[in-house]
Amino acid sequence: MTLLLVEQLGKEFGGVHAVSDLSFTIKSGTIHSIIGPNGAGKTTLFNLITGIYTPSSGRICFDGKEIAGRAPFELAQWGMSRTFQNLQIFFNMSAMENVMVGHHLHLDRRFLPSLLRLPGIARGDEKARDISAELMRFVGLEAYVKAEAQSMPYGALKRLEIARALASKPKLLLLDEPAAGLNATESREIDEVIEKVAQSGVTVVLVEHDMKMVMGISDHILVLDYGRKLAEGTPDEVRNNPVVVAAYLGGGAAP
C-alpha cells in the first residue's frame, strides 16, 4: 500500500531549484533511503514532506490526504514525525520529559484540567512516563532515564530524538542523517534501532551518508542529484547503476 506519494514536486529559493520535478512513492512497511551528494536537496525534500517548507509546485499525499502546505503539527496528528540532522532537543527539559512531549497528542491536554491538575491529568502523566521509559529502553537509553537532556552525549541525543518521534506513534518516521557524527560502533547500534523500528510496523524514510548503513538496511533507495531524481531501486540496482557511480565518484570514473 502506498503511504506517501510525491508528484512533480518542486521547491525554488529565489530562482535556485533546490528540488525539481520529483516524483516517487513510498510503500508502507519499508525502509526507504534517500541518498545523494551534498547539496542534492535531501534535507529540502525532508522539509517539504514534513511541512517545514511549502512546495513551489507539485503535490504530496500522505495516507490518502493532500498535505502540501500543512503545518508540521498537523502532519504529526496524521501520523508523521521526524528527527533532525542538527539536533532539535529540548535542552531545558529532562530526557524523559523530551520523550513525554513526543506523546503530547495522545494525552489529555485541555487547559483547565491541566491548571487544576485533575486526577485524569496526573494519571495521563503517569502513563506517559511509563511509555517514555519503555521507548527509551527500546532505543537503548535505559541509562539516561533520569538524566537531564543537557548532560547527555551526542550519540545518546540522536537516539533521544528517535524515542521522542516514536512517542507520537507515527506511521511514517523520517530520520535525517541518524548516523552523522557517530563512530562505527554507535552507528551500528543506530542501525539496529532503525531495523527494530521498521519491524514494529513503522515505515522509515532515511537520509544518510553512511553508505554501509544505507545499503545494509534499505528496501528501496532514491538517489538525488541537483534536486532531481538520478536513480531509484533496490540497493543492488542502485549500486550497479553507472549514473549513480558517476555522480558519486566523478564523471571519468564510470566503468
Add this chain to the structure above:
Amino acid sequence: MASTSRWAGLGALAVFLAVLPQVLPNNYYVDVAVLAGFNAIVCVGLNLLIGYAGQISLGHAGFFGLGAYSSAILVTHYGWPPLAALLAGALLVGLLAFAIARPILKLKGHYLAMATLGIGIIISIIINTEAQITGGPDGIAAGNFTLGGFELKGERAWYWVIAVLLLVTVWLATNLVDSPVGRALRALHGSEVGAEVVGVDTTRYKVLVFVVSAVIASIAGSLFAHYTSQLTPTKADFFKSIELVTMVVFGGMASTFGALVGAAFLTMLPQVLTVFEDYEPIILGGIMMGTMIFMPRGLVPTISAFLTRRRS
C-alpha cells in the same frame, strides 16, 4: 518538578506567608509586603510566558494598568460592583492580548517583544491623556473593594487576601508547568520545530500562555486599584514593565519560586534605598546586567544548582 517537592514548596510558602505579618513591626511593612504580593502574582504569570515559554513581553504593566483602570473607571463612573468590574477588565485584557498575539506569534523571533512594547506605551499614553475618564497624571480613586456586604480595608486584611491569592496562583502555575500544557510550553522554548514535529501547535500555545499571563496581570491590577488610595499612570508605564521583567529574570527564569523572590526583593529595594530614588532606573539596569553576566539563570535556580552540587 516532582509532585512531592511541589507540595513542600507550597507548604513552605504557606507557612512563610502565615508567619510574616506576626514579625512585621508596623503597617508600613505590611504595606510593602502587600505590594510585593501584587508584584509576585504578576511575576508568576509573566514567568510562565518568559521563563517557561521563552517569549518576551515588554508591556505587562500595560495589562496590569488596563485591569486597574477598567476597575477604577467602571466602579467610580458607572457604579459597577468591584467584582463585576474586575471580571470585565480581565475579559477586555484577555481579548486584547489574544488580538495582539494571534497574528504576531505566528512569526518566530522577537516580534512579540516589539508589539508588547508598543501596546504598553499606547495604553500608558491613553491613560495619561484621557483625563476626563482616567484622571490623567493625577490618578483616580477606585474606593474600597466590596463584595456583598463585606468591605475590604486596612493593610492587614488586604495582606491575607493577597497571601491567599498568591498561594493559589503559585499552585495553579506549578500545576500547569508539570502538565502536558506546561511541557508543550517548555518544549517550544527549547526548540519550536522540535515541538511542532511531534504535534505541538506552537502558535496556539504561545497565544494561550500570553493571554493567561496578561489576564493574571489584569486581575492583580484590578485589585490593586482598590488597594491603593490613588491609582496613577506610573503603575502602567514602560518603566514598570521593565521592572516586572527584571523581577522575573533576577529571581530566576523557569522557576516559579524564583519569580516570588525576584518580586519580593525588587519591591523592597526602593524602600530600603530611598536616598537613591532618582537613580532607580540605573540600579534596575545594573541588576539586570549583573544577572545576565553572573547568573543568567537567575538567583533561585543558580542557588539550587549550587546546593545540589554541594550535596553530591
